Amino acid sequence: GAVVSQHPSWVICKSGTSVKIECRSLDFQATTMFWYRQFPKQSLMLMATSNEGSKATYEQGVEKDKFLINHASLTLSTLTVTSAHPEDSSFYICSARDGQFGYTFGSGTRLTVV
Amino acid sequence: SQQGEEDPQALSIQEGENATMNCSYKTSINNLQWYRQNSGRGLVHLILIRSNEREKHSGRLRVTLDTSKKSSSLLITASRAADTASYFCATLTGTASKLTFGTGTRLQVTL
Numbered sequence: 001g002a003v004v005s006q007h008p009s010w011v012i013c014k015s016g017t018s019v020k021i022e023c024r025s026l027d028f029q030a031t032t033m034f035w036y037r038q039f040p041k042q043s044l045m046l047m048a049t050s051n052e053g054s055k056a057t058y059e060q061g062v063e064k065d066k067f068l069i070n071h072a073s074l075t076l077s078t079l080t081v082t083s084a085h086p087e088d089s090s091f092y093i094c095s096a097r098d099g100q101f102g103y104t105f106g107s108g109t110r111l112t113v114v
Numbered sequence: 115s116q117q118g119e120e121d122p123q124a125l126s127i128q129e130g131e132n133a134t135m136n137c138s139y140k141t142s143i144n145n146l147q148w149y150r151q152n153s154g155r156g157l158v159h160l161i162l163i164r165s166n167e168r169e170k171h172s173g174r175l176r177v178t179l180d181t182s183k184k185s186s187s188l189l190i191t192a193s194r195a196a197d198t199a200s201y202f203c204a205t206l207t208g209t210a211s212k213l214t215f216g217t218g219t220r221l222q223v224t225l
Contacts, residue, residue: 006156032211043202044157044215093156095213103147103213105157 002028002098006106013084013113021079021109023094029074030096035067038091038108050077084113118184120203120216128224133190135219137203138183144206146179146186147213151200160188160201193223 003026013019023033031052036044048069049057056069066088068080077096081088089112095105118139127133139146145164149157163170163179163186170177176189190197200220204213 004156034212041220043217046212046214049212091154095157097211103159105149105159107156108154110154 002096002102002104004030004094004096004104004106006094006109008109009107010110011112013111015085015113016083018080018082019084019111021081021092021094021111023077023079023096023106025075025096025098025104028096028098030077030098031074033071033077033094033096034103035069035077035079036093036095038093040091044093047079081111084111086113089113118203118205118214118216120201120219122219123217124220124222126222126224127193129193129195131193133193133197133221133223135188135201135221137186137188137216139186139203139205139216140184141205141207143181144208146177147204147206148175148177148186148188149202149204149215151202151218153199157202190221193221195223195225197221198223 005024007022033050035047037047038044046059047062050069050071052071058064071077091110093108095103098104120137147162148160151157161172161177163177174191179186200218202218203216
């Protein structure tokens with residue numbers, strides 16, 4: 001089946017630094033990937049839709065200058081949290097469409113900003 | 115914004131019992147999907163039901179969809195301790211390819 005690899009699985013960074021999270025589709029090409037954010041014991045909130053070769057589409061209220069998304073190839077999308085602050089600490093999950101209706105999710109990245 | 119609500123928010127049952135979770139949504143949908151999430155992990159796709167379907171089965175899972183009430187239910191029969199996880203419904207609407215998730219149900223299955 002389709003596999004999406006997300007890396008790193010966890011990261012701790014200092015306030016003010018930037019962190020990059022990678023999302024790779026391993027055995028299929030993904031023209032569209034999605035980035036979600038999840039707070040403890042809450043649901044997934046879509047942050048942005050990442051489109052290969054074009055700009056990402058951000059959901060309302062998501063700062064595009066803070067959460068930079070790059071989808072330079074059909075198998076890789078990256079999310080960079082710039083100038084991270086403690087309130088950016090969260091669980092970030094990516095997903096990719098692997099067919100008409102199929103979505104495969106990465107295993108998530110737990111970001112802690114200290 | 116989230117598409118809908120799930121209830122109960124939390125459910126605790128004993129192994130062997132059935133678990134039922136409900137999902138309500140707000141707008142017309144193309145399909146509704148159920149996902150499972152183990153603590154601190156990604157999501158695993160369980161089952162998809164299209165808007166023109168009313169019921170679907172997969173192993174110990176049974177999903178129903180009532181588009182007139184904008185609701186769906188997930189039944190897990192003969193639950194096992196390994197079923198302990200959070201379960202989310204997600205809807206796909208219109209021409210958008212993005213999933214919108216419900217609030218989730220945390221299921222605890224005890225021995």
